[in-house]
Amino acid sequence: MTRFVAQRLAWAIFVVWATASIAFVTSSVLPSDPARMVAGPQARPEDVARIRVQLGLDQPVWVRYRLFFRRLVHLGPAAEKAKDHETCGTLAWVHVDLGKSYQQRRGVVAILADRLPRTASLALAAVLVQAAIGVASGTFAATRRGRPADHLAVAASLVGVSAPTYLIGLLLQYVLAHRLRVLPLDGFGQTPLEHAQSLVLPALTLGIFGASYYTRLVRDEMITELRKDYVRTARAKGVSRVGVVVRHALRNALVPIVTVIGLDLGALLGGAIVTEQVFRWPGLGSLSVTAVLDRDGPVIMGCVIVTAVAVVTLSLVVDLAYAALDPRVRKR
Amino acid sequence: MAVTRRLKRSVSFRVGLVLVALLVAFAVLGPVVAPRDPFTSDFARAVSPDEMPVGPTRDFWLGADLIYRDQFARLALGARYSLVIGVVATLLATSLGALVGVVAGYYEGARGVRVGRATVVALAAAFVAWIYVGNAPAIALAAVAIASTLPPIAKRAERLGGVELDADGVLMRAVDVLLAFPFLLLVMAIGAAFERTSPATILFVLGVTGWLGTARVVRAKVMQIRHLEFVTAARSLGQSTPRILLRHVLPNISGPLVVIATVSVAQMILAESVLSYLGAGMEPPTPTWGHMLFEGQDAYTGAPWLLWAPAALILASVLGFNLLGEGLRDALDA
Amino acid sequence: MRWTRDAARAVAIACAAVGLGCAGELEPPVPAAHPDDPTPRRGGVLHLASFADMRVIDPANIADGLVPRVNQAIFAGLVDYDGSGRVVPDLAERWEVLDGGRRYRFFLRAGVRFHDGEELTADDVVRSMERALHPSAPNPYASFYESIVGFAEIQDKKSEALAGVTAEGKYVVDVRLKDVDATFLPALGLQVLRPVCKSAGRRYSDTWQPCGAGPFKLLPGGWDKGRQITLVRHDGYFRPGLPYLDAISWSFLVNTATQRFKFETGALDLLQDFRQAELLRFQRDPRWKPLGEYEAERQVGAESMNTELAPFDNVEIRRAVAAAIDRDHIRLIRPGNLRAAGLPIPPAVLGANPSLPGQRYDLGAALEHMKKAGYPYDPATGRGGYPHPIRYVIYRQGLSEYTVQLLAQDLAKIGLRLDVQVVNYPSYLAITHRRGKAQMTSAGWQQDYPDPSDFLDPLFHSRAINDEDSNNVAFYKNPRLDALLDRARRELDPPTRQRLYDEAQGIVVDEAPWAFTHYYRWYDAHQAYVRGYKPHPVWTHNVSFSWLDRGPSAQAGLAPRGPSTVLGLLGGRRGAP
Numbered sequence A: 001m002t003r004f005v006a007q008r009l010a011w012a013i014f015v016v017w018a019t020a021s022i023a024f025v026t027s028s029v030l031p032s033d034p035a036r037m038v039a040g041p042q043a044r045p046e047d048v049a050r051i052r053v054q055l056g057l058d059q060p061v062w063v064r065y066r067l068f069f070r071r072l073v074h075l076g077p078a079a080e081k082a083k084d085h086e087t088c089g090t091l092a093w094v095h096v097d098l099g100k101s102y103q104q105r106r107g108v109v110a111i112l113a114d115r116l117p118r119t120a121s122l123a124l125a126a127v128l129v130q131a132a133i134g135v136a137s138g139t140f141a142a143t144r145r146g147r148p149a150d151h152l153a154v155a156a157s158l159v160g161v162s163a164p165t166y167l168i169g170l171l172l173q174y175v176l177a178h179r180l181r182v183l184p185l186d187g188f189g190q191t192p193l194e195h196a197q198s199l200v201l202p203a204l205t206l207g208i209f210g211a212s213y214y215t216r217l218v219r220d221e222m223i224t225e226l227r228k229d230y231v232r233t234a235r236a237k238g239v240s241r242v243g244v245v246v247r248h249a250l251r252n253a254l255v256p257i258v259t260v261i262g263l264d265l266g267a268l269l270g271g272a273i274v275t276e277q278v279f280r281w282p283g284l285g286s287l288s289v290t291a292v293l294d295r296d297g298p299v300i301m302g303c304v305i306v307t308a309v310a311v312v313t314l315s316l317v318v319d320l321a322y323a324a325l326d327p328r329v330r331k332r
Numbered sequence B: 001m002a003v004t005r006r007l008k009r010s011v012s013f014r015v016g017l018v019l020v021a022l023l024v025a026f027a028v029l030g031p032v033v034a035p036r037d038p039f040t041s042d043f044a045r046a047v048s049p050d051e052m053p054v055g056p057t058r059d060f061w062l063g064a065d066l067i068y069r070d071q072f073a074r075l076a077l078g079a080r081y082s083l084v085i086g087v088v089a090t091l092l093a094t095s096l097g098a099l100v101g102v103v104a105g106y107y108e109g110a111r112g113v114r115v116g117r118a119t120v121v122a123l124a125a126a127f128v129a130w131i132y133v134g135n136a137p138a139i140a141l142a143a144v145a146i147a148s149t150l151p152p153i154a155k156r157a158e159r160l161g162g163v164e165l166d167a168d169g170v171l172m173r174a175v176d177v178l179l180a181f182p183f184l185l186l187v188m189a190i191g192a193a194f195e196r197t198s199p200a201t202i203l204f205v206l207g208v209t210g211w212l213g214t215a216r217v218v219r220a221k222v223m224q225i226r227h228l229e230f231v232t233a234a235r236s237l238g239q240s241t242p243r244i245l246l247r248h249v250l251p252n253i254s255g256p257l258v259v260i261a262t263v264s265v266a267q268m269i270l271a272e273s274v275l276s277y278l279g280a281g282m283e284p285p286t287p288t289w290g291h292m293l294f295e296g297q298d299a300y301t302g303a304p305w306l307l308w309a310p311a312a313l314i315l316a317s318v319l320g321f322n323l324l325g326e327g328l329r330d331a332l333d334a
Numbered sequence C: 001m002r003w004t005r006d007a008a009r010a011v012a013i014a015c016a017a018v019g020l021g022c023a024g025e026l027e028p029p030v031p032a033a034h035p036d037d038p039t040p041r042r043g044g045v046l047h048l049a050s051f052a053d054m055r056v057i058d059p060a061n062i063a064d065g066l067v068p069r070v071n072q073a074i075f076a077g078l079v080d081y082d083g084s085g086r087v088v089p090d091l092a093e094r095w096e097v098l099d100g101g102r103r104y105r106f107f108l109r110a111g112v113r114f115h116d117g118e119e120l121t122a123d124d125v126v127r128s129m130e131r132a133l134h135p136s137a138p139n140p141y142a143s144f145y146e147s148i149v150g151f152a153e154i155q156d157k158k159s160e161a162l163a164g165v166t167a168e169g170k171y172v173v174d175v176r177l178k179d180v181d182a183t184f185l186p187a188l189g190l191q192v193l194r195p196v197c198k199s200a201g202r203r204y205s206d207t208w209q210p211c212g213a214g215p216f217k218l219l220p221g222g223w224d225k226g227r228q229i230t231l232v233r234h235d236g237y238f239r240p241g242l243p244y245l246d247a248i249s250w251s252f253l254v255n256t257a258t259q260r261f262k263f264e265t266g267a268l269d270l271l272q273d274f275r276q277a278e279l280l281r282f283q284r285d286p287r288w289k290p291l292g293e294y295e296a297e298r299q300v301g302a303e304s305m306n307t308e309l310a311p312f313d314n315v316e317i318r319r320a321v322a323a324a325i326d327r328d329h330i331r332l333i334r335p336g337n338l339r340a341a342g343l344p345i346p347p348a349v350l351g352a353n354p355s356l357p358g359q360r361y362d363l364g365a366a367l368e369h370m371k372k373a374g375y376p377y378d379p380a381t382g383r384g385g386y387p388h389p390i391r392y393v394i395y396r397q398g399l400s401e402y403t404v405q406l407l408a409q410d411l412a413k414i415g416l417r418l419d420v421q422v423v424n425y426p427s428y429l430a431i432t433h434r435r436g437k438a439q440m441t442s443a444g445w446q447q448d449y450p451d452p453s454d455f456l457d458p459l460f461h462s463r464a465i466n467d468e469d470s471n472n473v474a475f476y477k478n479p480r481l482d483a484l485l486d487r488a489r490r491e492l493d494p495p496t497r498q499r500l501y502d503e504a505q506g507i508v509v510d511e512a513p514w515a516f517t518h519y520y521r522w523y524d525a526h527q528a529y530v531r532g533y534k535p536h537p538v539w540t541h542n543v544s545f546s547w548l549d550r551g552p553s554a555q556a557g558l559a560p561r562g563p564s565t566v567l568g569l570l571g572g573r574r575g576a577p
Helices: A002-029 A034-039 A045-054 A061-072 A108-143 A148-162 A165-179 A192-227 A229-236 A241-269 A273-278 A284-294 A297-325 B002-009 B011-033 B071-106 B117-132 B135-147 B151-160 B167-180 B183-194 B199-210 B212-226 B229-236 B241-277 B289-298 B305-333 C002-019 C067-074 C122-133 C151-155 C184-188 C256-264 C276-284 C315-324 C327-331 C363-373 C400-412 C425-432 C453-460 C479-489 C494-511 C563-570
Strands: A073-075 A088-091 A094-097 B113-116 B162-165 C045-049 C079-081 C087-089 C092-098 C103-108 C165-167 C172-176 C216-224 C228-233 C247-251 C292-294 C299-305 C338-340 C389-395 C417-423 C440-446 C514-520 C523-526
Touching: A002 A061, A002 A297, A002 B167, A002 B183, A034 A045, A034 C425, A061 A073, A061 A094, A061 B117, A088 A108, A108 A148, A108 A192, A108 A241, A108 A273, A108 A284, A108 A297, A148 A192, A148 B305, A165 A192, A165 A273, A165 B305, A192 A229, A192 A241, A192 A273, A229 A241, A241 A297, A273 A284, A284 A297, A284 C425, A297 B167, B002 B011, B002 B305, B011 B071, B011 B305, B071 B167, B071 B199, B071 B212, B071 B241, B071 B289, B071 B305, B113 B117, B117 B135, B167 B212, B183 B199, B199 B212, B199 B241, B212 B241, B229 B241, B241 B289, B241 B305, B289 B305, C045 C256, C067 C216, C067 C228, C067 C247, C087 C092, C087 C184, C103 C122, C122 C151, C122 C165, C122 C172, C276 C523, C299 C315, C299 C400, C315 C363, C315 C400, C315 C494, C315 C514, C327 C338, C327 C400, C327 C514, C389 C400, C389 C425, C400 C417, C400 C440, C400 C514, C417 C425, C425 C440, C440 C453, C453 C479, C453 C494, C479 C494
Parallel strands: C045 C247, C389 C417, C389 C440
Antiparallel strands: A073 A094, A088 A094, B113 B162, C079 C087, C092 C103, C103 C172, C165 C172, C216 C228, C228 C247, C292 C523, C299 C440, C299 C514, C338 C514
16 A cells, blocks of 8 residues: 555655646747736837846747746745745755746745635636535435426536536626626725625536436435335335435445545646636646636646646545455456 | 437437437528528628627617627528537547557557657757757767667667557547646647638637547556457467457547547537637638637626627537536446 | 436526626715715725736836835835826925036935834935845846936945935935936836835835835735735824825725626726726716726827838838728727827827827828828728738737727728737737847736836837837838937926927827827726825825715725525516616
């Protein structure tokens, strides 16, 4: 088991490194000039050239690549905010430094620290919404298989899967915020209460989109489970219908669902780009879009690394959970 | 035949078929029956007294767009582009996914090239040394890495274990990296490499990003089939691997593949509209539904028909293909 | 089959909800409490909002479009612009022009206080200029001041001091120029060189807390980045009795629709970020119409033709394009913001001359020019014209994505075909500023400082041609124009200067490196109780000296929506949006 874990961990590090390296090279060779993006479209060539030097963009790619990784993890004084370590995130003597955003002129670590909790709360809320709706309606549909309620649930989930998130988002935004004005249109708000209110629409959007998939998954799993012998036995022993469904069938059906939840969470932690754009939720997704559009290299790298780590970690966790449950997997 | 009978009975299949047939009819006939040209602005009739595009009227069946062209004609022409993009991108992505999945699945567990642990460690150390120390130690360590692959050393080192690079592992790790890679950056990089976003770029982007899921599913299926009797029999009869894959494996995964492809058309139509949303869609004045939806979004307070018409069409087409896929799945699996 | 019907109904309801559009009626404006009393009242907080965000507040690094609005309240300069864009004294009481225009001597007001209470002296002025022009500052506008003696030395790191700027006593500052430069004063009116507190030090830093001598100050914690900033009155401001407001507050990243709702109910006091349909609605409503006004046009939009590449190395083809564009149609893309244009310098820029004959739509003349160019085109048969497609580069999701589609229709009528290449914005900038890349692009220019040189020099002077970062995107070269522009730059007499620039504009209009299409103008709506506000030709939303006359009853807040709206929604109200 230890060996399996070590191997998977090594692969995880490799995947993150490979992703980061490809992203670094890609964003460096794009035919456009980050200095021009900082200076503005009307800036004169002299000013653009000076800013290019200030940002260190006059150096060749491999020098910058090396500098990036050297800075990424290094040792430094444990005390925070020592000179030359302004942009670092510190964990005692270990520093993590992604450099400074060209555009915002702040440390990327600090920017990510602002954004990550917002994206994480959105991801969690969305996963909760989709799991709750999905499990409830999936179970409901499975127990009423072939009846109108089942058809309705399946139809609704099909429509949900078919609608792009931004369509769902625009519709919700239009009805709940624009027409009824019960929720903020978009943004993040100023107070904790406003943050919570602003979270509702994006979380619902992602949730409804995901819930459709979950409904179908839960329904299929439940139907399989309900056909099994132990259900009949339990019923024969006099366990109530609801008891069988909830305590036995649902519990067994949940295993694959938890897996999917884990993978979804990993994907969402990288930021739901479109939903964050529609609702202008200031998370990682919208950050990465602006960073790419502004050619803000350090921020692009920060987003790429966070996304890759999230995806890889969650799939690692899922794999390990599987391995713990199913000894056959460990051999690989 | 059982499958046809089940298909005939399936409600989703029938509804999906009707929807898709209607859309195809719209794509084929729409541009022919449209009374106006999709590319010509009509400043005489399409401008309302408020200096806004006119809404749905007898002249303009679905209203005029932001530069005063007939939206019906544009949607009809857009149907051709959107459907063709959906289908061709699906063909690309599904065949790529099937290829990778079949190879990975068939060779799963097969022996590959064993890279000794010493080599891996030396390579990693060379990289770390280059980053933190400088070129000289990095070159030295890299030399050690190369040396440790030489047969006499490698043979002794093999007992220590190491990393096995087999077809399956390499392909699946590539899938991992691509899944972890930000979609947007990939789109931009491809766009930049082509210097423009033409239909070819869009197909390329959708094809390159769309095969990952297919590859995983196909791999799992192939792993099941591989050990079935007819495959082992074919192998023991000495048939070549490509022949086995083509003659025996592929036909047996064609069912799931057809289902995946059908649903994937829907995904591709969606993805194309997301691309437009992210600013990487088709070039004007070519109409696609996704791009029209994006433009309509900005105008929905003044000209809502610009939003809902493309939205309804996208929804209908995605729903149609999904239903079709649903029906196929039930008929082939059940 | 029941569920399909249900699903269909759900889809229908959903579509109807989106299709309803925005319900028409605007709320009535909140009235002023004393509309007939012209005496300014003190107190109150003025609320503004923007769709965009702002990243750094520092005169030495003005990187966002929003920053000048905030800077204008925090920092005062030696000189500023008046309501017509002319340079007037501000921190400097007066100035003298010496050595035939090679030296400017500024006399500061005595007793001006920074926000931290320290007195502003000549040394602060010198230090601030040096700080802004030192190469360690990421200043995108430093080169506007290249005529100052010592600029090249400090930029090349040969010197740490700016030799040409010296304190001649506590309240006198001398600025020496390498040569006579009529653009020095207009550029000095910008915020770049404005004095900053001693806390700013001698060199730029990203973590400085903004502090100046303007009418409003930023308290620690007053800026919640990405959300909101509040500036409070600087009681030590040098103009007695000013400002009237207690504070100004900007909210950032606020959706246009949210802004509109808030403005309608009085939670916002000025509004500029309109959606097109909303703007037209506000302009049509007789109650709101008197409260709105266009800002001066400061932005020109055009189609740039690369004069080094075929077919635009042929002046007749360029003239044909300039005559083929129907600018009234372009205007209809955004009728609330666009105005048909024919001249390089927008009419509101100081030194513009709207009476000059500009480029205009004349299809007959355009066909004539095509014939002269050697590519006659017959509209009836569609035969002739330029045989190759013309590569036209634009970026995604901008106005130009629409203008090019009209342009293509217009040019098709004279036998020119466009091959439109859409790239993202950074690539667009890189491609269009690079030599020999794009035959034709969408182009535009926005006033930096109010002077004709700000438009003509960077866009059409051959000195602005570069292989990589060329601001002259048409790569247009004309020795006669260069000579005119060089003379005008060194000419201090306004009427003579005006004549030179008129002549220069005539050349550009005729030789048509750009075909001008539109001026962009912003529409400002303000509340009736916002008094003393007037759109400024340089500064957007310059509310420093406005005042509020708001009754106690007019409280901010969003009107709650009752059940009738819900029923209206479900009932599917249709008809005109």
